[in-house]
Amino acid sequence: MITIRYSPRMLYILVVSLILFPVTAALGQKKTHTVFFEGRENELHVYRINGEEPGKTLLIIGGIQGDEPGGFLAADLYADFSLRRGNLIVVPRANFPSILKQERQINQDMNRKFTDDHASNYEAEVVDVLKRLICESDCFLNLHEGSGIYSPKWEGPMRNPKRYGQSIIADASILKTDKTGQPVNLEQMALAVVEKINRQIKKQVYRFHFNNHRTDDTDSLHKEQRASATYYATQTCKIPAFGIESSKSLPLEQKIRQHIWAINGFMELLDIQPETPGVNLKQPDLEFMIISVNDSVPIVVGKMQRLSINRGDEIRVHDIVTNYDRGLSVDVIGVGNEFNDMKRTLKIMEPTRIVAKKDFYACGSVFIDLDDKGVKAAPPLKVTRARQSNELKYKFKINGKTVIVENYGRVNLQRGDRLMIEDVISGPADPSEYIVNFKGFVGNRSNNTGEDRGYVIDTSKDILMAKYSINKKGLRYYVLITLGGKEVGKVFVEFQS
Ligand SMILES: [Zn+2]
Structure with a gap:
């Protein structure tokens, strides 16, 4: 994906251009990026990463409730992953409108919509897609933040069996039959990962627990979970599924780290092996240059666009935005030096071209025209x-x-x-x-x-x-x-x- 390296305004332009252009972009042989509901508020991005060798498929969903950033920011880190073995399906932001509002829900709680409730709204559309992805997978992690800290016994209002934080949740101890007809011990899987996570957590009070919601039982404390994504996964798709809960009150980075430990733990259990560092070669491509003329307010000039200036004007390329972060330079042809003309003030006496480069690879140009009538009429420069x-x-x-x-x-x-x-x-x-x-x-x-x-x-x-x-x-x-x-x-x- 494209990385942003300028101001929030650039980010806005980039977001706009992203909405306008790529719909489904293959990012390489073993990666696909699919956009559902493109251009709408509930735009849904799905990343599929297939490893070199075949193996199990783990689905990671973040941001099904928008006020739980620990989950979606962790999921983000896997969207550009590379794998040696096995597969990942990553949905970093299942509920983008709720993320934008930093609210749990917009019309309805998306994680209580996995039974048919006959309400038609964007949540229902997204859930339809998620259901298909769940059934495509061999295991599913739903990343959350929960209030307080789960404890198997009552220790206080913020620390008791009804709290969610610092736990791995399953709907039962055993999944009686998975899609191959075999029983799966969910508790054992969760405990194995809990143990890996707790090796990293020094303070006893923040250690993780397995949290069995016993969702199907008549005396379950969490019957509402029968409409949740994990319950759908175990009941309909017959795959092991877990809620990963970081406690809301922890610092954001800590919450993200805990999700990473949990995801890595499950990847290990499923023998899904990362490639580190991953190789992600995409063809370098210029998006735009940020140029000022005679110290004007810098303006954005897109790839292949023309900028009209007067003979003798001074230009300065402040920055360029490409699909890469590093190795970037510009060459103003016939002016400046033979290496890098970025951030240099250059007097322009002849029409020229500015070439953007990623290392030695030219990835796009902008053209400089001269308006010799001596009138400052070039439209892009009527900034003020x-x-x-x-x-x-x-x-x-x-x-x-x-x-x-x-x-x-x-x-x-x-x-x-x-x-x-x-x-x-x-x-x-x-x-x-x-x-x-x-x-x-x-x-x-x-x-x-x-x-x-x-x-x-x-x-x-x-x-x-x-x-x-x-x-x-x-x-x-x-x-x-x-x-x-x-x-x-x-x-x-x-x-x-
Ligand atoms: Zn949640």
């Missing part, structure tokens, strides 16, 4: 002027559908439509510098800043205040866009009378 230009556009969502609106353009609505102002499309300027104010609507009532992006406006309700509408009739409203207190744009919102 573009802020006040008429080139602003707006991204609205009407009933969930994205609509791009021109500056001073109009949006026609029916009463009852749901409207959201998503963002200002401001070219090279920073959209967060603008204030977008829907006159007659108050987004944040406790602190009315006048900034109305991101709110869903349900126009069937009495939410809009007619006295702020044009002619005060409640039919025509406007959205005012300002920069530094000055008007730079408007959008008119009209209802059919």
Whole structure:
């Protein structure tokens, strides 16, 4: 996968370009990356890693509940793994919307949806995919964080048989028949891994335990787990399955480490062998360069794009973004030195090309054109002027559908439509510098800043205040866009009378 090596803004651009481009990318002979529900909030990334030699398949799922980062950040580390023997299927972020909100769930708890509850939502769609992946595997680990610390006997409110933290959970001690018809001793498997984990944990109080939920028993403390992923795995797919629980209260790195010890422990049990270090050769590829001209605000120039400047202007390549982190350089042809022109200020007298390199391998170019009319008219460089230009556009969502609106353009609505102002499309300027104010609507009532992006406006309700509408009739409203207190744009919102 692509690694990011610049600012959060670059990250944004990269994320956008990732959403726009690769769908299913084969990362090499023995790896596949599949994206389900691409471009939607519940986008689901599945990584399959097949070892050199055949063997068992372990499924690792993280982030089924979004407020448990120890699990999904650990799963992440296996998505780019290389294996000598056996296979991994890694779903680092099963429930991406809940991760973005840092909440356990959005509509329903995704880990209580593995029985048919007839509710159709994105959670149900994701669970359908996960069910298939579980049945493809030979063993399944669901990575979690639990509150408190599990103890087989009552020791206090945060340390007792009902707590989850610092335990490996199974739904029973024995899986009576696996898919080959053999019984599997889940308890023994879990205890073997618990023992490996505890070798690394010095403080007695944080040692792991096996936590048998006895999910099927009539007196089980955890009957709700009958709708969980691990229960589905044992009952329907007939594979051993475990919940790995780090205690929520531990430092994040410790939680991630514990998950790693657990995953490595199960890999050892299943004879899935890592290749260390893994060989992951992909063809180097330039994404974009970050260039400034005469010390302007640096701008992003994509692979094969052209940048127009004036003869005698000075350019400086601040950084380049490729699918590699290391070994990167640029060569401004005919200027600078023969090794690396990165971060050097270079005067440009002739049209040229900037070549990005990963080691000795050229992985993409950007072209520099000269505009000899002596006018600073090159569009990519109107960085400061573009802020006040008429080139602003707006991204609205009407009933969930994205609509791009021109500056001073109009949006026609029916009463009852749901409207959201998503963002200002401001070219090279920073959209967060603008204030977008829907006159007659108050987004944040406790602190009315006048900034109305991101709110869903349900126009069937009495939410809009007619006295702020044009002619005060409640039919025509406007959205005012300002920069530094000055008007730079408007959008008119009209209802059919
Ligand atoms: Zn959980």
